[in-house]
Amino acid sequence: MKALVASLAVVVSLFSPPAFAVLGGDAASVDADRAQMKGSGELKQASTYTLHQLTGPSGTVVREYVSPAGKVFAVAWQGPFFPDMQQLLGSYFDQYSAAVTANKEAHLGRHPLNLQLPGLVVQTNGYMRAFHFRAYIPQQVPTGVKEEELR
Amino acid sequence: MRKATERAISHGLAAVTVLSVFGLLAACGGGGNSSSSPPPPTGNNVQALSVNGGPAPGVNYADAAFTSVTVCVPGSSTCATVDGVLVDTGSVGLRLLASAIPSLALPELSGSGGTTFYNCVNFVDGTYLWGPVAQADIEMAGEKASTASLQLIENPTGFSVPTACSQGGINLDTLNDLGANGILGVGSYPQDCGSACQNSTSPDVYFTCGPGGPCSSQTISVSQQVVNPVVGFTTDNNGVVIEMQSVDGEAASASGSMIFGIGTQSNNMLGSATIYPINGNGFFTTTFNSQALTESFIDSGSNGYFFPDSSITQCAQNSIAPGFYCPSSTLNLSAQNAAQGGSQKTVNFSVDDAVNDFNNFGSDSAFANLAGPNGSTNCGSGTACGFDWGLPFFFGRNVYVSIDGQSVPSGAPAAPWWAY
Numbered sequence: 311m312k313a314l315v316a317s318l319a320v321v322v323s324l325f326s327p328p329a330f331a332v333l334g335g336d337a338a339s340v341d342a343d344r345a346q347m348k349g350s351g352e353l354k355q356a357s358t359y360t361l362h363q364l365t366g367p368s369g370t371v372v373r374e375y376v377s378p379a380g381k382v383f384a385v386a387w388q389g390p391f392f393p394d395m396q397q398l399l400g401s402y403f404d405q406y407s408a409a410v411t412a413n414k415e416a417h418l419g420r421h422p423l424n425l426q427l428p429g430l431v432v433q434t435n436g437y438m439r440a441f442h443f444r445a446y447i448p449q450q451v452p453t454g455v456k457e458e459e460l461r
Numbered sequence: 462m463r464k465a466t467e468r469a470i471s472h473g474l475a476a477v478t479v480l481s482v483f484g485l486l487a488a489c490g491g492g493g494n495s496s497s498s499p500p501p502p503t504g505n506n507v508q509a510l511s512v513n514g515g516p517a518p519g520v521n522y523a524d525a526a527f528t529s530v531t532v533c534v535p536g537s538s539t540c541a542t543v544d545g546v547l548v549d550t551g552s553v554g555l556r557l558l559a560s561a562i563p564s565l566a567l568p569e570l571s572g573s574g575g576t577t578f579y580n581c582v583n584f585v586d587g588t589y590l591w592g593p594v595a596q597a598d599i600e601m602a603g604e605k606a607s608t609a610s611l612q613l614i615e616n617p618t619g620f621s622v623p624t625a626c627s628q629g630g631i632n633l634d635t636l637n638d639l640g641a642n643g644i645l646g647v648g649s650y651p652q653d654c655g656s657a658c659q660n661s662t663s664p665d666v667y668f669t670c671g672p673g674g675p676c677s678s679q680t681i682s683v684s685q686q687v688v689n690p691v692v693g694f695t696t697d698n699n700g701v702v703i704e705m706q707s708v709d710g711e712a713a714s715a716s717g718s719m720i721f722g723i724g725t726q727s728n729n730m731l732g733s734a735t736i737y738p739i740n741g742n743g744f745f746t747t748t749f750n751s752q753a754l755t756e757s758f759i760d761s762g763s764n765g766y767f768f769p770d771s772s773i774t775q776c777a778q779n780s781i782a783p784g785f786y787c788p789s790s791t792l793n794l795s796a797q798n799a800a801q802g803g804s805q806k807t808v809n810f811s812v813d814d815a816v817n818d819f820n821n822f823g824s825d826s827a828f829a830n831l832a833g834p835n836g837s838t839n840c841g842s843g844t845a846c847g848f849d850w851g852l853p854f855f856f857g858r859n860v861y862v863s864i865d866g867q868s869v870p871s872g873a874p875a876a877p878w879w880a881y
Contacts, residue, residue, distance in 0.1 A: 391657070392665065421763055422849060438648065439553070439655075
């Protein structure tokens with residue numbers, strides 16, 4: 311596990327607003343993000359995946375996980391306010407939205423989400439002003455990467 | 462879309478009705494017990510609570526605590542009292558269905574150019590609330606928050622809720638969808654947004670809209686934001702104590718009190734309660750199954766214990782209790798919460814088969830052993846896992862919720878923290 315963490319290429323930016331890469335999108339959107347991040351710290355190493363971390367002015371931190379094949383296979387965010395979910399989830403947004411609706415209809419009362427959908431997993435935790443969200447494409451998660459690393 | 466939603470909810474109601482019949486039969490067999498409890502506290506800062514299924518006709522909202530709130534046109538005696546308001550330590554601000562106060566015209570708050578401020582709140586399950594910011598004198602027990610901002614939950618006319626608010630979620634804009642006439646957020650922050658919304662339009666919390674749209678996010682001063690009503694009280698304004706009776710298994714209802722203030726009167730002293738500091742991200746650490754769940758929290762607005770444990774069977778998605786645990790027999794578990802000073806305090810709790818609970822006790826509203834999953838189950842260092850201590854945790858306890866930035870009793874650390 312330690313070796314894996316050490317092998318990550320981490321890109322951190324405090325610039326805003328983040329133009330997110332999109333879940334399921336390719337590296338081009340990430341490159342576009344990177345071009346926006348003048349002066350951002352960047353550490354490149356051989357990696358199982360590349361982690362891009364962006365902090366917006368709202369205080370919410372967005373993390374994007376890119377596979378060696380250049381695909382965004384997971385997105386996560388943590389903080390007080392929702393980021394633009396449509397932009398973040400891209401073509402998976404409608405599937406997410408339908409599942410949220412179905413979940414609500416099945417269950418009166420508030421609880422964290424754990425949506426195990428075909429080709430998409432969405433999990434949430436937290437409460438107002440303290441959220442954590444993760445979405446990933448199980449089939450595209452690189453071998454050896456564990457769900458709990460995607461945060 | 463809307464039609465489909467309503468149809469599905471109708472099915473849900475039918476199911477609840479059937480369950481209620483079973484529940485009555487079960488009650489004849491003697492199912493359902495509630496423990497005795499000490500007499501409720503008294504005082505001008507004591508607000509009665511009830512876990513009673515809520516105000517929505519034909520809907521039994523399990524493990525949710527309700528109260529009544531009086532709102533008045535500021536500075537007047539023109540008021541309305543709304544019952545069936547969910548008491549939520551996991552959010553901030555009063556939010557009332559506009560349809561619950563049809564005859565009370567509260568003044569709406571205007572931004573630059575005289576246009577109404579709209580407020581948006583998103584919840585962890587993807588649901589959201591939208592509506593204009595209004596101002597009212599908010600009264601509970603003997604306390605009053607004068608000219609306080611609140612949200613009126615109301616679908617817009619002439620335009621749609623912006624996607625920056627809806628975020629793919631579902632609008633709880635009706636009594637049946639919300640299961641309540643409103644939400645009373647008495648959590649650990651003074652406003653629903655704070656300085657972030659004063660300094661930036663990046664949080665999509667406050668909007669102004671053209672008559673036919675579109676809406677755009679706006680900055681708003683902290684003092685104009687939807688406020689934790691407790692902060693607006695002239696006294697007893699540093700937090701709340703929620704005291705619920707204990708529940709042994711399940712009960713038709715459960716009663717309790719919300720006491721305003723912490724250490725401000727003889728009925729809200731900390732006494733021997735232990736303090737659990739809340740970190741900068743809004744969480745504390747719960748250790749469960751030898752794993753540190755670093756994003757844990759206490760939330761009366763969650764209707765169960767929600768925690769990661771892959772060894773517990775989850776109820777079927779097509780059952781009457783999706784999202785809950787369904788172990789084959791009741792599990793007796795424990796976890797440790799990180800207290801002030803680094804000590805760990807054990808909490809014992811039990812997990813029932815939620816489908817059995819709802820089937821056998823369909824007319825009951827208070828369930829001590831309702832629980833469900835929460836995210837990943839491998840929660841080692843550097844991962845993001847949490848234990849959501851929902852309403853069952855409050856049964857048989859006095860839970861203190863202090864508010865960020867407010868005073869604290871002598872000797873206590875700076876807010877925010879929980880104590881119990």
